[in-house]
């Protein structure tokens with residue numbers, strides 16, 4: 402079975418913007434004990450609404466429900482002017498997160514209504530956006546939501562302006578507007594379907610033509626998701642409209658060769674990932690034994706954190722070679738691998754902040770073996786301390802500090818009333834601390850733990866190069882995951898670079914870091930800081946750019962495969978250093 406995901410799936414610009422506004426407000430206002438509510442549910446997604454509720458962000462449906470002083474966030478659909486006035490009279494503080502595209506339609510309607518035009522809205526009567534537009538249109542207005550309905554409208558004497566709900570289907574708009582044109586040739590008709598909706602519908606139509614079956618993921622009361630479903634049906638393809646993966650009878654889907662997935666504008670990415678994961682899991686049962694085994698191995702090494710442990714060991718190996726240590730102990734890579742395994746496992750198991758939103762398959766697997774993983778992470782931590790003790794006093798101190806930092810990262814150390822209770826609550830702390838922890842254990846352990854009688858001379862320049870180069874490689878990894886987990890991080894409230902600065906900024910930062918790492922390794926070889934294999938290390942940069950490109954083009958339908966490709970980068974770097982030393986010195 403082949404799974405294809407529509408390129409434009411998940412949050413649209415307006416929903417993303419509204420979500421960002423609410424989370425930014427929540428952060429600032431909750432500190433001051435101020436109440437926040439949204440006017441109507443922020444998005445059509447029960448899981449996200451539950452999470453908002455747990456953060457104390459409820460929703461109201463009438464202006465009278467707003468207590469004085471409460472901040473009321475207007476969601477992307479907008480509200481009618483009289484509702485705004487009522488909220489102001491109720492002494493609520495308004496934070497307007499109406500989508501800019503909806504605002505444009507509102508001002509168009511207002512302009513024509515002020516000129517005395519009758520307004521016809523092509524849209525769903527009762528939908529929040531249409532209710533808002535009717536508020537601007539005044540009493541001379543009508544809503545038409547399917548072909549033929551125009552005949553129910555009485556004759557209109559004066560001028561007419563026609564607009565469309567931003568999430569309407571373009572087919573429906575064309576059909577209804579041509580009927581309007583026939584009956585009222587003088588009507589000024591505006592196609593106000595937003596670009597994001599148009600592109601999403603085009604993508605869905607294209608995908609429905611290619612796929613044997615379509616799955617439409619999104620809230621049942623989401624108008625734009627409903628349209629996507631209708632498009633699939635119009636393409637005469639079997640289609641399933643679901644709110645989450647549990648609703649799907651996967652055995653039904655397994656009958657088809659190509660499965661297309663599209664999702665509404667308020668469907669977060671992790672829900673799409675969960676769905677893909679469920680489909681893949683079911684499909685694996687149907688595969689050839691060999692393929693099944695390969696897939697199982699990938700899943701196993703990724704989910705058990707074996708892969709990142711091996712990656713950390715590879716980085717430690719690179720450092721011993723950069724420092725030209727004679728016969729370096731196996732304990733360096735072993736300690737690094739055990740440390741990274743222990744800390745990643747420990748923090749995932751003890752992190753109760755909606756980990757399942759980020760990494761459903763890994764968390765599910767770990768949860769089902771909770772006790773075993775807990776024991777393994779603790780055993781690995783003790784093994785780290787014992788190995789480092791064998792390596793010497795300095796190595797032990799480094800490992801000990803790194804273990805304490807790793808354990809305290811997700812532990813609530815400060816009182817409940819403080820906004821920052823754990824290290825992980827500090828913005829971007831994960832990127833910085835994870836980079837420092839990896840770099841300390843891979844760079845400093847061989848540097849300070851080496852106890853030969855006549856150690857090789859290690860210049861400060863070489864130390865600075867090694868630490869910076871290794872840190873950049875690790876930082877690229879952190880930013881890559883930030884980018885992938887951006888939706889979940891927003892909801893959890895974690896302030897990663899991607900959340901703070903956006904996905905495109907993060908992608909550019911990763912690209913710049915990749916370029917810097919390539920330039921660094923080449924310059925280090927050129928200036929003889931490291932041997933000639935440094936000229937080969939840019940292969941790692943090309944590899945990183947390649948997976949970044951594949952991610953950008955949405956070629957990864959399985960998170961385990963993505964993790965495998967991202968984390969194998971360090972192993973590739975280790976292999977290059979090994980082969981470089983063997984063949985070119």
Ligand code: SF4
Pocket residue numbers: 413414415416477478500501502503567568595596597598625666
């Ligand atoms: S669907 Fe379009 S108009 Fe509606 S919120 Fe999203 S971007 Fe804005």
